[in-house]
Amino acid sequence: MKIVIIDYGAGNIQSIKFALERLGYTGVLSSDAEEIRKADKVIFPGVGEASSAMTKLRSTGLDALIPQLEQPVLGICLGMQLMCASSEEGNTTGLGIFDTAVVHFEKDLKVPHIGWNRITDLKTELFEGISEGEYVYLVHSYYAPVCSETIAKCDYGVEYSSALKKGNFYGVQFHPEKSSEAGERILENFLKLEM
Incomplete structure (x- = not known):
């Protein structure tokens, strides 16, 4: 199986490569x-940051390529947010794969939201074998x-999408590569998806 990690200079690349290796796979970094x-x-x-990341995608033509992909695609953290229609961060227009706008947490909440939190309302085969309320x-x-595209939720003062799906596109707000055994299972579930 050929796994490509999109290289656009905004990455948690090494930790993803290591997570794939622990599962017995090799990821190729490419633009x-x-x-x-x-x-x-x-x-x-x-x-x-969303606006500078989108600038990098546009400069390489990846902004046009990504929405056309037909194989399973997994956006992680900012990757998921860039797959949305827009983001309040830098007043950014996204790739428009997911029909939702990314917004800032309310001012009375401590940001960034850092650490472990529970995911709930798990839907689709991406979460096969993952318990309701698992920590990521x-x-x-x-x-x-x-x-309507939410396939998992999280709560941090407000309930929000911790995962999205539309067709062959999946996005997770959390970092599966840093989420211990549950994260590795989610990554493995993604790699086993059939389209």
Whole structure:
């Protein structure tokens, strides 16, 4: 199986590569459109700021490529947020894969939201073998509200989408590569998806 991790300079790349290796897989880091198209699975990581990340995607044409991909794609953290229609962070237009806008946590909440939190209302095969209320690791100041594409929720002063799905596109707000055994199981479930 060929797994490509999209390289656009906004990454938690090494921790994802190590997590794949622990599962017995190898991930290739690439920004080459043809290599990404030919992958069996694509991981779209992200750590950083939305507007500068989108600028990088536009400069390489990846903003046009990603929404056209037909194999399973997993957006992680900022990667998931960039797959949404827009983000309040830097007043950014996203890739428009998920039909929701990313917003900032209310001012009375401590941000970023860092640490372990429970995920609930788990839907789809991405969460096969994962218990309701399982803990995952998060670091973020912005969130996607609950919407029709929500497949898992989290609560931090407000209930929000900790995972989204539309067609072959999946997004998780948490970091599966840093979420212990549960995170590794979620990554493995993604890698086993059939489309």
